[in-house]
Amino acid sequence: MRRRHEMPFGAEVGEEGVRFALWAPAADGVELALEGGETLPMSRGEDGLYTLTTSLALPGDRYNYRVASADGGHEVPDPASRYQPGDVHGPSEVVDPEGFEWEDGGWQGKPWEEAVLYELHVGTFSPEGTFAGVEGRLDYLMQLGITGIELMPVADFPGGRNWGYDGVLPFAPDSGYGRPEDLKSLVQAAHERGLMVFMDVVYNHFGPEGNYIGLYAPQLFTDRHQTPWGAAINFDDEGSRWVRELFVHNALYWLEEYHLDGLRLDAVQEIHDDSDKHFPRELAERVKQGPGRGRHVHLVLENDDNAASLLRGHGVDGGGPGHDAQWNDDLHHSLHRAATGESGGYYAEYPNPINSLGRCLAEGFAFQGEPSSFRGGAPRGEPSAGLAPTSFVAFSQNHDQIGNRAFGERLAHLAKPEAARAVAAIYLLAPQIPMLYMGEEWAASSPFLFFCDFEPGLAPLVTEGRRGEFSTFPEFADPAIRERIPDPAAEETFLRSKLDWSELEEDKHRGWLNLYRGLLRLRKEVIVPRLAGTSGGGEYRLLGERGLAVRRTLGDGSRLALVANLSDEPLRLAEPESLGRAVFSTHPEATEDELPAWYAGWRLEEG
Template sequence: MAFTFGPVVSSDAVLFRFWAPLHDAITLVIEGEDDRRMERSPEGWHTLRVEGAGPGTRYRFRLPDGLEVPDPASRHQPEDVHGPSEVVDLAAYRWKSVEWAGRPWEEVVLYELHTGTFTKEGTFRTAIDKLDGLKEIGVTAIQIMPIADFPGRYNWGYDGVLPYAPDNSYGRPEDLMALVDAAHARGIAVFLDVVYNHFGPDGNYLPLYAPLFTENHKTPWGNGINYDGENSKPVRDFVIENAISWITEFKIDGLRLDAVHAIKDDNGEHLLVELARRVRESARGRHVHLVVENEDNDSDLLKRNPDGSVPLYTAQWNDDIHHVLHIAATGETFGYYADYAENRPEKTARALAEGFVFQGEHMPYRGEARGKPSAGLPPTAFISFIQNHDQIGNRALGDRMIVSQPLEAIKAVAAVYLLSPQIPMLFMGEEWGAREPFPYFCDFNEELNEKVRKGRREELSRLPGFDADDLMDPTALETFASGTLDWSQRETPEGRALIKFYRSLLTLRQERITPLLKGVGGDSGRFEAEGETLAVSWTLAGGKRLALAANPSNRPAPLPKDQQEAEVLYLLGTADDGALGPWSVRWTLG
């Protein structure tokens, strides 16, 4: 498609474009050349065609007050967010996996990673070297945390300010393309986390020349983005075209939209609806999947067409399944876990069978009702996990479960979520029991750094450890470095043993469960709980019945009578004499 924002590269010139409706005069500043006054349209577009410009040209836009700003649709920022933009011809990359059309959703096994800590070097290129190991264990898709250019040397990615530019600390745009290309060559899809609910606090110049924000909506980060007010169409196009760019120019296979509950829009067609529609139109027959994070658990975004196809969003990260499995494995009931602690076995069974635990019920921690009915959705509308960046990073020490919990407990909850009909997602290093923390980190100027330190303490004050004197400094280089994976631990006896465990589960999933997920509709799950025992079953393709009997506790529990004679697909622990041993998981298929 023809994009509205960013430079247009031709063989002998570049057309520079800049939407700045708040100003009548904009100057194009190209390094090493004379400044040029741009031409303004009535709609606030400033354009200029420059012969002789091309890939590698560095440029800025000068506002009437003399401030020089980067292109909001810059494709590369070689000197970070305050420096000049660089012209990049994305069409010049020569793709090798030209026949790649993506993977059907039911085949997806996600693996979340942070580019900067995934390898010692922290780049797109070095991530390529790890893909074979992921393929070996059964990962079919990597989920990359946000890469939109952010200020400083390191960041989780949710403080991006230039959404079209992969952060320069990870490499050039061509390096990201090479990573995507290499993943596709191995049959691995690539998902990207994108942030359309706010911009970071440093380096966002857009409000200085365009109506980016509106006072009509409030978010946790301040005024909402102007998706429905005066002059909002270009703002909507800016983010929707960004999503389309990742899909078409970088051949990304799916997007995870961060915190969509904070995207406010009173337009006739909500931004989320328009984005999904236009992205799917741009896919042109490829398997492209859209995923949401949504604290409101709004199941309407996940609805299916009568034929089972997906009109809007393919799935949602299911925090509910994380919370109940985390409590089972750790016994922790502080903070938001408290709402899931009472009748936890029943809540766990419900999350597995129906997706959401809370489907309109009041949640004391939130102080309000949460969620809509979800049983009518297929299980593949939910992504399940026992760890992710948030659930580890929102701990005071950023510690993983394996640091403090017995291995048999972790293996038990892993055997539940990896074989569930929901779509599983591993967090980087989980497969070999990585013990590195994954704390929150960022790198701003000192004034903002101090605000971050104070804000983290206040925001998470209801969680243990955030009032400690020795709390990790989220802005320190040491904090960032502590999260870097030590890949040598993958080759230890303990690491190899856990990898073998994960590989066996994912192989079993691929061979026996994945073929039965295509076309599965809603209301397929049934559940009950007796004591600590979870009894959940799903009716899958061809009328096959997948059933789970699990005892995620350190005491024996009864084995459901209707499952005692079924064919065993997988057994972890013991199941005999009508009882499940501690931390035992039994899957049957009939």
């Protein structure tokens, strides 16, 4: 089986040769420069789209565009390049996507309620730091109980190491991880094992190095809106039709040409769009009309706005076009503050983390329109109690919550083991969709630090800016202490972030792994079969200051209940919480009228 996604731009291999297309409305002219060969003029068409079809180019050939302008012109890579063998500043390579033979034609994906996600960074997950390195660990992930891996962004970024959120060529898998065929091999191998593959995509900004599009298509950005990275990407101003198509086709490209099972959209609160149809809504419709027609394809949001209306099944849309779920930061922040006691930054917004955790487990978001002190008192969120619990992705760690700390500490570095166990038991068995962060399941000792590999003029500025971000925190007021923050530009910072797989030979780490495997096995056997058809609305109540009881009716009519004591002291209950049979307990010896410290127990009553 052969797969390709037809695009209106880039290099498309066809029967008459290769058709090249570049949207360059500000250019005075464009030429195709074949490496070691001809330089051919391209014809300008509608809205500044330059095209050329030539038989002089073949798959494997490298090329640039020479863009003429008033300042003399530039030689640039293809913004729709399928592969950049020499990184973001080098020439692009003509790729024939039909050169890869797919053998997973029977794969239809998995229903969303079966998802157990595992977020990973390709460069630090395995010793190899490549797509092949991930492929070599798929059996381990399958045995862990994962049903879907989520790759942090792989779109080509400058240098040899990066989180991926500084990508500038959104269609080209980073050459440091392997060729396009290597990523396709990873996806196919995952499908052979019954694993879905998701990818993070970034549609809110481009990285600070290697983005040449603004030279010949300044309409890519607009001053109508601002983001933390400067002028916003243009989704609603002059020229926005081509910009919107660029990102719609990018999503369809990954889903069709690479047969991915889903995408996670980064920080959509920074996708600013005042047009009649907000871009994330249009994207969801196009995906459902395209690859989502014949198989399970899932879209997940990261959205600080807590916009419940963007999620599938909200209100009266009956599960129509919409995104399947959103990362539930509120739940993370509640769990983290409860387990660690940290109260700085956004954790200050959760002064009673047990109450906000209860609301998250019963209703989705903790903030559903209430004013946010961290955001200057502005209201945050929309009502979410009507959404199914599977509309939310639950986690105790992810790349942001670890890597945006000065020293990249994981929860196992910050919380007592008994607190971390209770947290795992809560979010892995809750009806929301769980997501692990790589290495969490064995309490990996390696940190996950912020790292990058920008050109020499930019790298020191990033290092200075990174350390300056922490200057307002009391614990980093001393410049000498800030100097201890790992340098993002140093290769050592990247190497320290690599997982140490030899730790799995140690009893301590094996114990954590066995806990996670056991919890995910219980989830598969007991929770997942009951999730389909689960509607919104659970109930919760506080048990003293640090105790919590949550109940939820599942899709088959059964009732699932959590009882937890997230404190250092035992909790005696005046009215014991008893419901059905025990599913799991962190303390099997506990009685119904007294909960030990850091206790989490789940019970189920059949419908």
